[in-house]
Amino acid sequence: MAGKKSSTAKQHLPNTRMKKFFNEAEFNLEMTMGREWLEGDLNIIVVLFRIDITKTDVDDIYGESKNKQYHSPVELRVRPEVTGGEADYLVPGMLKREGQPTLIFSIYNQQLDEKDVDIRIGDYIGYNDPNKGLRYFEVTDADHTDLSNDKTRMGFKSYWRKISCVMVDRDQFDG
Helix, strand or coil, rough: CCCCCCCCCCCCCCCCCHHCCCCHHHHHHHHHHHHHHHHHHHEEEEEEECCCCCCCCCCCCCCCCCCCECCCCCEEEEEEEEECCCEEEECCCCCCCCCCCCCCCCEEEHHHHHCCHHHHHHHEEEECCCCCCEEEEEEEEECCCCCCCHHCCCCCECCCEEEEEEEEECCCCCC
């Protein structure tokens, strides 16, 4: 029996090195200050329209649905960045194709936890464009990867996500 491996799961080794220089109290202080700036000073709101997958009927073959059901809309305070939208040529010298704007926004994980929501690919985001009013975007990257260093504070803990969306026509989604 001495050579036989134990069937118990691998032991979890906690990372305690960072606590010497950065601990939970310091992390919470920085999150409080960051959220005060983002949610108080910046105060830019988007509206999340989450698809209710339990109430939405889907096609048996492709898993598509024309009549999606949604949870109640949720307001989120974010740091947005709208890019693109410039027209470009499909082939040089030919007609231009209208550009497709993208919305990328950063959001604190704590805010999502407090509102008990998660953002998933396929959900819709309403963003108030100062020039054209409310525009809708579909989530194309919900950024569930939280292990990368840029998503952590000093390697201590993950604290934010960067969500990518592409603008949709009003015949696809109109709130």
